[in-house]
Ligand SMILES: Nc1nc2c(ncn2[C@@H]2O[C@H](COP(=O)(O)OP(=O)(O)O)[C@@H](O)[C@H]2O)c(=O)[nH]1
């Protein structure tokens with residue numbers, strides 16, 4: 001975890017003193033899909049990183065002793081920050097989507113407004129598990145396709161939706177994680193989607 | 206307050222930092238904002254004094270962790286000490302039963318559109 005930290009400027013940009021509400025959105029996807037790039041392009045601070053160490057209890061029971069085996073996992077993740085106004089601050093977390101990290105997710109990222117699944121069409125397989133888990137948890141999400149220039153076969157969003165067996169109600173959009181406006185559009189699409197779901201739920205007695 | 210056993214990871218230093226405590230206050234979210242209520246004093250544990258300095262302005266738990274280069278779990282333990290003695294206060298994020306409050310989401314959208 002050292003490298004990004006050592007690049008940091010010596011001074012920090014503090015939040016406004018009136019800041020009182022921290023919110024979070026998670027960006028998930030396979031390695032190299034552009035999570036950190038997306039976080040960096042919309043964040044008001046250079047992305048920071050940190051880690052969590054957790055014991056996963058009861059993973060596999062030791063047959064001979066009958067004692068639940070424990071395994072310790074360290075998960076590193078990076079994050080950025082957007083001050084929305086004087087009192088509200090949104091944190092964006094870039095998190096690896098692999099299966100082995102999900103039990104950490106459940107604890108670390110519970111209470112998120114929603115998630116962005118970042119997809120690289122050259123490695124679509126990486127997205128399956130993340131989508132599956134988000135659906136299972138009922139966490140609202142959007143799928144953003146990060147287009148890389150060297151992607152020879154340009155798949156349409158419809159083709160990608162089919163390949164991912166993504167239901168129609170899940171918003172999809174193209175993005176370029178390097179471009180701030182594009183990153184903003186992804187976040188707005190997500191929050192818009194969550195808003196629609198939340199108002200629909202409110203209307204249901 | 207629920208306290209769960211956790212593993213604080215790499216042994217010696219963390220043991221020292223946390224005085225061997227290995228339980229943590231689960232109510233401190235990654236984005237809970239921490240505010241110092243006093244100045245660091247001499248003789249104070251160095252991590253505590255760094256936290257008090259950082260939190261002169263509101264600072265999230267996850268930022269404290271990144272700045273101190275300590276895992277979240279360890280930071281939670283350090284913060285619990287400071288909370289217990291009233292040297293910091295915590296501004297908790299909203300708790301959503303399922304989906305967030307539409308009024309809050311509207312504010313978020315407004316903020317994002319104005320970036
Ligand atoms: N051409 C192109 N390169 C990108 C794009 N997004 C990210 N990259 C590059 O892909 C690499 C991996 O991105 P990174 O954000 O570190 O991926 P992460 O592992 O998901 O955090 C970096 O070298 C980025 O500069 C994009 O939209 N287009």
Ligand SMILES: [Mg+2]
Nearest residue numbers: 035036078094
């Ligand atoms: Mg990354």
